[in-house]
Amino acid sequence: MADIVETAARKVFARYDLDGDGQVTAEEYRQVIAELEGTEITEAQAQELIDSLDTDGDRQMSFEEFWAAMNG
Ligand SMILES: [Ca+2]
Ligand SMILES: [Ca+2]
Numbered sequence: 001m002a003d004i005v006e007t008a009a010r011k012v013f014a015r016y017d018l019d020g021d022g023q024v025t026a027e028e029y030r031q032v033i034a035e036l037e038g039t040e041i042t043e044a045q046a047q048e049l050i051d052s053l054d055t056d057g058d059r060q061m062s063f064e065e066f067w068a069a070m071n072g
Pocket of ligand 2: 061
């Protein structure tokens with residue numbers, strides 16, 4: 001069951017990871033939000049959100065960080 005949830009989460013993550021390198025940058029996040037939600041945010045706002053989920057300090061969001069955020 002957990003595997004199904006994780007597979008779904010990986011699909012969501014992949015939508016944000018535009019270049020498929022396994023990390024979501026602020027720029028990728030900003031582009032996806034604009035495309036999916038039609039909401040324009042600044043790169044600074046996108047970076048702020050990424051930073052709030054970033055636990056290893058590389059200023060990008062890995063799947064592990066995304067997954068941890070999803071799991072509260
Ligand atoms: Ca990427
Ligand atoms: Ca990170």
